Amino acid sequence: MVKSLLFLHIFFATVWIGGMVYSLFFLRPALNTLSQESQRKELLKRVFGRFFPAVWLSIVVLFFTGMALWHGYRRDFTQNPLFHLKLFIFAIMVLIFSYIYLFLYRKENFKNIPTLIGVNLLLGIFILLIISYIS
Numbered sequence: 001m002v003k004s005l006l007f008l009h010i011f012f013a014t015v016w017i018g019g020m021v022y023s024l025f026f027l028r029p030a031l032n033t034l035s036q037e038s039q040r041k042e043l044l045k046r047v048f049g050r051f052f053p054a055v056w057l058s059i060v061v062l063f064f065t066g067m068a069l070w071h072g073y074r075r076d077f078t079q080n081p082l083f084h085l086k087l088f089i090f091a092i093m094v095l096i097f098s099y100i101y102l103f104l105y106r107k108e109n110f111k112n113i114p115t116l117i118g119v120n121l122l123l124g125i126f127i128l129l130i131i132s133y134i135s
Helices: 002-031 037-072 075-079 081-105 113-134
Strands: none
Touching: 002 037, 002 113, 037 081, 081 113
């Protein structure tokens, strides 16, 4: 059971972080080659329309698998300040993504999305660093 929870946790963290890497380093430069703003907006709407539900699913799965792993497997994390920092950063990432989705994407204001995705990517990388030290 623990291995299954750990797999799901790692898989969905990879989906979210990998999607942010793709968005910033591959999609964004490719969008610059499109000459018309309407083409860029349409492509972003389609790509984010498929990616953002996966992020919501990732958030839910990460929360529940994380809680199950914490309470069922690694109770010692309760005493670890790095673990609490990780939870705090995760909460910030969820808030940033919620803002991206609810106030930028749904209103088709795509201009500031890459900056906030970049912030979330840095926070996600920081969580990976924390995890490598508390495991």
